[in-house]
Amino acid sequence: MAKTTSSGSGVLKSNPVLSKLLAFFGISALLGALGAGMLLPAGVLAGAAAQVGTEMLDEIPAELNEEPVSVPSKILDQDGNEIATFYAEDRTPVDLEDISQHMIDAVIAIEDERFYEHSGVDGEGLARAMVHNLTSDTQQGASTITQQYVNNVLVNYQNLNGLRTTVSGSKSVPDKVREMKLAVAIEKEMSKDEILEGYLNIVLFTGRTYGVESAARLFFNKSAADLNIPESALLAGLVQSPNALNPETNPEGATNRRNLVLGNMHRHGFITQEEYDEAVASEIELDMNPLPSGCYHARDGFEYFCDYVQRMILADPAFGPDRESRQRMLDRAGLEVTTTIDSELQQAAVDTARRNVPAGENEGVGSAMVTVQQNTGNIKTMAQNTEYAVGEDLPDGQISMNFNVDHEWGGGGGFQLGSTLKPFVFMAWMGAGNSMRDTVDASRDNYTGAEFPAYCLDKGHANVTGEWNVNNAIGDMKKTMRADYGLYWSINTATVAAAYETDLCAITDITTAAGITGAGPDGGPLDPSHPSFTLGAYEVSPLSMASAYSTLASGGTYCEPRAIESIVDAEGNEYTVPPIQCSPGALNADNVKELNNTLTQLADDRISQGELDFPIAGKTGTNNFESSTWFVGYTSDLSTASWVGNYRGVGEDYTLRNKTIGGRYFQDAWGSLIAGPMWVEYMKVAGPKYDTDPFPEFDGPTGDVSVRGTAPSPDDDDSSDNEDSSDEGDASNETESSQDDESTDTANTESAADAEAGAEDADTADDTEDTED
Numbered sequence: 034m035a036k037t038t039s040s041g042s043g044v045l046k047s048n049p050v051l052s053k054l055l056a057f058f059g060i061s062a063l064l065g066a067l068g069a070g071m072l073l074p075a076g077v078l079a080g081a082a083a084q085v086g087t088e089m090l091d092e093i094p095a096e097l098n099e100e101p102v103s104v105p106s107k108i109l110d111q112d113g114n115e116i117a118t119f120y121a122e123d124r125t126p127v128d129l130e131d132i133s134q135h136m137i138d139a140v141i142a143i144e145d146e147r148f149y150e151h152s153g154v155d156g157e158g159l160a161r162a163m164v165h166n167l168t169s170d171t172q173q174g175a176s177t178i179t180q181q182y183v184n185n186v187l188v189n190y191q192n193l194n195g196l197r198t199t200v201s202g203s204k205s206v207p208d209k210v211r212e213m214k215l216a217v218a219i220e221k222e223m224s225k226d227e228i229l230e231g232y233l234n235i236v237l238f239t240g241r242t243y244g245v246e247s248a249a250r251l252f253f254n255k256s257a258a259d260l261n262i263p264e265s266a267l268l269a270g271l272v273q274s275p276n277a278l279n280p281e282t283n284p285e286g287a288t289n290r291r292n293l294v295l296g297n298m299h300r301h302g303f304i305t306q307e308e309y310d311e312a313v314a315s316e317i318e319l320d321m322n323p324l325p326s327g328c329y330h331a332r333d334g335f336e337y338f339c340d341y342v343q344r345m346i347l348a349d350p351a352f353g354p355d356r357e358s359r360q361r362m363l364d365r366a367g368l369e370v371t372t373t374i375d376s377e378l379q380q381a382a383v384d385t386a387r388r389n390v391p392a393g394e395n396e397g398v399g400s401a402m403v404t405v406q407q408n409t410g411n412i413k414t415m416a417q418n419t420e421y422a423v424g425e426d427l428p429d430g431q432i433s434m435n436f437n438v439d440h441e442w443g444g445g446g447g448f449q450l451g452s453t454l455k456p457f458v459f460m461a462w463m464g465a466g467n468s469m470r471d472t473v474d475a476s477r478d479n480y481t482g483a484e485f486p487a488y489c490l491d492k493g494h495a496n497v498t499g500e501w502n503v504n505n506a507i508g509d510m511k512k513t514m515r516a517d518y519g520l521y522w523s524i525n526t527a528t529v530a531a532a533y534e535t536d537l538c539a540i541t542d543i544t545t546a547a548g549i550t551g552a553g554p555d556g557g558p559l560d561p562s563h564p565s566f567t568l569g570a571y572e573v574s575p576l577s578m579a580s581a582y583s584t585l586a587s588g589g590t591y592c593e594p595r596a597i598e599s600i601v602d603a604e605g606n607e608y609t610v611p612p613i614q615c616s617p618g619a620l621n622a623d624n625v626k627e628l629n630n631t632l633t634q635l636a637d638d639r640i641s642q643g644e645l646d647f648p649i650a651g652k653t654g655t656n657n658f659e660s661s662t663w664f665v666g667y668t669s670d671l672s673t674a675s676w677v678g679n680y681r682g683v684g685e686d687y688t689l690r691n692k693t694i695g696g697r698y699f700q701d702a703w704g705s706l707i708a709g710p711m712w713v714e715y716m717k718v719a720g721p722k723y724d725t726d727p728f729p730e731f732d733g734p735t736g737d738v739s740v741r742g743t744a745p746s747p748d749d750d751d752s753s754d755n756e757d758s759s760d761e762g763d764a765s766n767e768t769e770s771s772q773d774d775e776s777t778d779t780a781n782t783e784s785a786a787d788a789e790a791g792a793e794d795a796d797t798a799d800d801t802e803d804t805e806d
Contacts, residue, residue, distance in 0.1 A: 100193045102126065102235050103243070104367030104603045105324070108331070108342055110376045111411075111598065117331035117339045121192075121364040123251070123324050124243040126603075129230035132245055133260040137229065138303035139269035143294045145178040146301055149225050153179045153216035179216040182232040187212070189235065193365065233257075238268060239275045247324065252280065254320040262304060263312040266294040280317050288317055326364075329423065334383030336421030337435045337443075338374055338412075342596050344442050346370070351608055367603025372596050373411035378404060381718040382416035389695045389711045390677055392419045393430025397681035398694065400708075401436035402715055403575045404673040406723070407583045409613050410592030412576070413671065414719075436680060437575045439552040447552025448661040448678055450569035451654030451704065452523045453578055456585065456628055457547060458567050459520055461540040462531040463624040469517040469631060470734050473534065475527035476511045478503045485564045489538035495562045503529050503568075506655075506703075517631045517738040523653065525568055537561035546619040547581040548591055549573055569654060575674035582651065582665045583672035584620050585629065588729060591619035626731035631738045633728060636666055638739060640709040645716055647725035653704035660687040662702055664709040666716070670723040675712035677702075 105120035129137070141148050147155055155177050176184070219228065238248035248268050249257040260268070270290035271278050280287035292313050299309040328339035346352055346363055353359040362368070382402040390400035404414040415437050422431035438444040459469065480501045484494040503525050505511065510524045519527025532540060538561045545558040552574040559566050576594055584591040592615040600608040632650035641649055651666025661678035677694070679687035689702030699706060 100190045101366070101604055102189055103193070103365035105326070106363050106366060106368035106370065108339055108370045108372060110372060110374045110379075112376065113371065114376055115332075116335045116372070116374070116376075117328055118324060118326055119343075119363045120324070120326050121241065121361070122243045123241050123247045123326070124234065125246040125250070126234045126244060127246045127257060129226055129233070132230075132233055132257045133265055135262045135265035135303075136233070136245055136257060136260050136268065139262075139265040139294050139298055140178070140229075140233065140272070142297035142301050142303055143269050144181065144272060146297070148178050148229070151177060151179075153177060153218075153220040154213050176212075177216060178232050179219055179228050180212050182228055182235065183212050183215045183219060185232070185235040185237075187215075193361070236272055237275045238271045239279045241326075250322055250324070252319055252321065254322040262298075262308055263291065263295070263315045263317075266298065266312065267291040267317060270294045280319060281321060284317055291317070329421065331421075334416060335374070335376075335379060337417060337437070338372075338379070338415040338596070340421070340433070340435060340443050341415060341438055342370060342372055345596060346600075368608075369599075369601050371598045371600070373406075373409075373413065373598055374415070374596070375413040375722075378719050378722065379414045379416060382414040382715055385711055385715040386416050386418045389707075389714070390418045391695060393428065395689075395692050395694060396429050397679045397687065398689065398692070399432075399436055399678065399680045400711065401575050401676045402673060402711070403437040403579050404671050404719065405576070405579045405583050405592075405594050407587040407667075407670055407672060408590060408592060408615065410580065410583070410594045410615065411598075411613075412594055412596045414673070415576070432680070434680065436676065437674075439550075439556060439574050439577070440554050441556065444552055444574055445680060446554070447572035447574045447577075448663075448676060448680075449656040449683060450571055450573050450578070451656045451661060451663055452528075452569055453652050453654035453663045453665050453704075454544070454549075454567065454569040454571070455520055455523065455528050456632060456652055457543050457549070457581070458528050458532050458535075458540055459516055460543050460620060460624055460628060461535045462516060463627060464539060464543070464621060465535045467516065467531075467534075468733065469520070469627050469738075470515055470736070472513050473516050473519060473527050473530040475514050475519055475524055475530050477530060478511055478526050480529065480533070480564070483533065483564075485533055485537050486535070487537040487561045489541075490562060495537055495564055497564060501565070514741050515738075517736075518741045520631050520652075521635050521738040528567055529564070532564060532567040537564060537567070540567065543620060544581070546591060546616070547584045548593065549577055549581045552577065569656065575676050578663070578665050579672045579674040582667050582674070585625055585632070586650070586667035586669060586672050586728075589620040589622040589625045590615050590617045592616075622729075623731070626729050627733060627735075629728045630731050630735045634738050639705055640664060640666065641713055644713050645720060647720050648727050649716070649720075650728065651712070653709055655703045656683060658683060658685050658688045659690050659702040660684065662689065662704040662706075662708045664704050664712045666709075666712050668716075668720055668723065669726040669728065671719055673712060673715065673719070675708040675715070677707045677711065 102124060103120070103122040104124055104126065105118050105122075107118050108116045110116055145155070147157065223231075234244040234246075236245075237243050238245070239251070242248050242251050245257045245260075245268060248271070249255055249260055249264075252268070253260070253264055267280060267287060267290075270287065270293065271280075273290070277283065278287050278290050295304070295309055295312050298304045299306065304312070328336050328343055331339040343363070347356050347359045349359065352362045382404065386400040386402050390398060392399075399418055401417040402414060403412065403416070405412055415435075417436045418430075419436075420431045421433060423433045433443070434445040435443040436445070436448075440446050462473075463469065480497050480503065481499070483497045483501075485497070487493065487495045505525050507522055507524070510522065511526050514524065514527055516527065516531060518524075519531070541559045541561045549571075550556050550558055550573070552572055559571055563570070580592070580594045592613065593611070595611050595613065597610045600610055602608070629650050632652055633648065635653075636649045636651040640651065640653070647668060649666055649668055651664055654663035654665070655661070656678075660683050661676070663674065663676050665672070665674045667673070677689070679689065681687055689699060689707070692699055692702070694707065
C-alpha cells in the first residue's frame with residue numbers, strides 16, 4: 034500500500050500549469066531556466082536556443098526506455114540458503130510501505146520540497162535557481178525527484194545497453210530537455226508514490242550501493258523500514274554527492290550535509306523543534322555491513338563450488354551471446370541460482386579435507402572431496418583444503434585451481450588415477466565372458482613388444498615398442514590368481530594380464546560409458562593405443578571419478594554430473610538449465626553386481642575396518658611416486674572421490690612419502706593410508722543422511738576375495754570358496770613381500786594380512802611407456 038507524505042505550512046505553492054508551459058512551450062524561458070538547472074553560463078544560451086528550437090521538442094520521444102533495474106544475483110544451496118552474491122549494483126528493491134516515513138520526508142525535504150504539487154517539472158524551482166545562479170557565486174540545480182528518477186532510469190538503460198551515459202555534469206541541452214519532457218510524461222502514467230518508490234530504489238547512495246534498502250543495510254545494518262530521523266537525513270544527504278559525502282570516509286562532510294537535511298525537514302514541518310535539536314546533536318553511529326560480491330566472498334569453504342557454477346553460467350549461451358554479456362546478466366539480472374549442493378555435507382567435506390591435510394603444511398600438498406548422488410548426478414559436495422584466492426605469487430595453501438574439476442571448469446588438469454581405474458578393466462574382462470572367480474596369469478611381468486588386442490585401432494592391436502616391465506607393490510604376487518583376488522590386492526600384473534586377454538578398446542568403451550575422460554585442456558576419452566593406461570597413468574578429475582563410480586553404485590546407470598537445479602531472474606523468468614541426464618544400462622548390471630562383491634569386501638576390510646555400519650564399496654589408488662593417492666567409494670545413494678596428493682606435479686620431487694600430514698608421519702603414502710581414512714571420516718556424516726541400502730547380490734559364484742585360490746569348477750556353487758584354503762594355502766599364512774616402489778623387486782617380508790592394513794599398489798606405468806606401432 035502506497036504511503037502518503039504530510040506537508041508543512043511552510044511548503045511553497047507552485048503553479049502546475051506554469052510547469053507544463055515551461056516544459057512544452059516556453060522555449061526562451063525554458064532555456065533560461067536550463068541555464069540555472071544545468072549550471073550553464075548565461076552567455077551560451079543564445080546558441081543553445083538555435084540548437085534546440087520548438088521542433089526539437091516534438092521530435093523527442095515522450096516514452097521512457099526502461100530496463101529492469103540492476104539487482105544482485107544469488108547462488109543458493111539446495112535448500113535456498115545463500116552461498117554467494119554477484120552484483121554490479123548492490124540493490125534490494127522494496128515497496129514504499131517498507132521504507133521509513135522519516136526517510137521519505139528527508140528525501141522530499143532536501144531534493145524536491147514541492148514533489149506532491151508539481152507535474153514533473155518545478156517551474157518555481159527553475160525560476161529560483163535561475164535567479165540564484167545569475168546573482169550568486171554558488172550554483173543551484175532544479176531537478177525534481179521525477180526528473181532524477183527519469184535520469185536514473187535512462188542511465189540504467191544506457192548501462193545495460195552499452196550507450197553513452199548522461200550523468201549529471203555531462204548532459205547537453207537536448208539531454209536536459211528530453212529529461213524534462215519525459216518527467217512530465219511519467220507524471221501522467223505513474224502516481225506520485227509510484228515515482229517516489231521507483232526513485233528510492235534506483236538512486237545511488239555510495240560506491241556500488243543503490244537503493245535505500247541496501248544503503249540502510251550498508252551503513253546501519255538495518256532495514257529501510259527501521260531508519261530513524263538522523264539516519265534518514267544522513268542517507269538523504271548522500272544523494273547529492275554519494276562518494277564525497279560517504280560518512281565512513283568523510284564523517285565531517287556527511288554530518289554537515291545531514292544537518293542541512295534536518296534543517297529542511299524542520300523548516301517544512303516534517304519534524305518538530307525538539308526532534309531537530311536531538312537529531313543535530315547526535316553523533317553518527319555507523320554499523321557497516323557491506324555486501325560482498327563474487328566467489329572470493331562466498332561462504333567459507335564454498336568458494337570453489339561457487340567458481341564452478343559461475344563458469345557454467347558464463348559458458349551457457351542461454352545467458353547471452355558472449356562471456357561478457359553473461360557476466361553482465363549474472364551481475365545485474367537478479368538471478369536466483371538454486372544449486373544441488375548440500376550445505377551440511379559440504380561443510381563436513383570441507384572440515385574433513387582441511388583437518389586431514391592442513392593447507393600449507395607441506396608445499397603443494399592438497400586434498401579434495403567431491404560427492405555426487407546416484408540416479409541424478411547431482412553434486413552434493415565439492416571441497417578442498419586450500420584457501421580460494423586469485424592472483425600471482427600466492428603463498429602456499431592459497432590457490433584458485435579447483436582440484437575437483439577438469440581444466441575447462443577451473444581445474445589444473447586432474448591427477449593420475451592409479452588403481453582406481455582397475456575396476457573398469459575387470460568390467461571389460463567380465464564383458465568378454467569371464468568371471469571374477471576365473472584365473473589370470475599374473476606371473477608375467479614383461480610385455481616388451483607385446484601386442485594388446487584393440488579392435489578400434491587401425492591394426493587391431495596396440496603394440497608395446499619400448500620396454501615395459503610390470504611390478505607389484507606387494508611382493509611374491511607374480512603368479513596365477515583369481516581375478517577378484519588380484520583386484521582386491523590391486524595386483525598390477527593381474528590387471529595387465531586381464532587387459533591382455535581382453536581388448537583395450539573394450540576397456541575404453543566402458544570408461545567412456547562411465548564418463549571417464551582426461552581432465553587436461555585436450556580432454557577426451559582415454560586412448561587405448563597405450564596399454565599402460567590400464568594401470569591409471571591418465572590424469573582425471575575427482576568429479577569424473579565420483580561420477581564413474583556412481584555408475585557402479587547404481588547398477589550400471591551413468592548420470593552426468595550437474596550443479597544447478599533452477600535459475601529464475603528478478604522478473605520471474607525461468608531459464609533452461611541442464612536436466613538430469615542419465616544413461617540406464619551404460620554398464621552391464623550383472624557384471625556390476627559381481628564386481629561389487631569384490632569392492633564391498635575391499636572397502637569393508639581395508640578401508641572402513643568396522644568404523645561404518647552400512648554397506649559401502651570402493652577402490653584405492655596410488656601413483657608411481659606416491660604423489661597422488663585416492664579412495665573412490667560409494668553407498669547406494671552417494672559416490673565420493675577422496676584425493677590427497679601434490680598438485681604441483683608428479684615424480685619423486687613431489688612424493689608424499691616421509692612427510693607429516695595432519696599431525697601423522699607417513700613413511701609410505703598409499704590411498705589406503707591417507708585418502709581412505711579421510712573418506713571414512715566424511716562418510717560418518719554423509720552416510721546416515723542419505724539411503725544406505727544393501728547392494729544387489731550377485732547370484733553367481735562368490736567368496737572371500739582376500740584369499741587366493743583356484744577358480745571353481747562349473748559344478749561348484751557359492752560355497753566353492755571353501756576350497757581356497759586348501760588349494761594354495763590361506764593368504765594369511767603365505768609369505769608375501771611388500772615393496773616401497775615398483776621399480777625394484779627387493780622387499781621386506783610380511784604376510785598378506787599385514788599388507789591388508791595398508792599395502793597399496795604403485796600403479797602407473799614406467800617412463801619407458803608403450804606406444805602403438
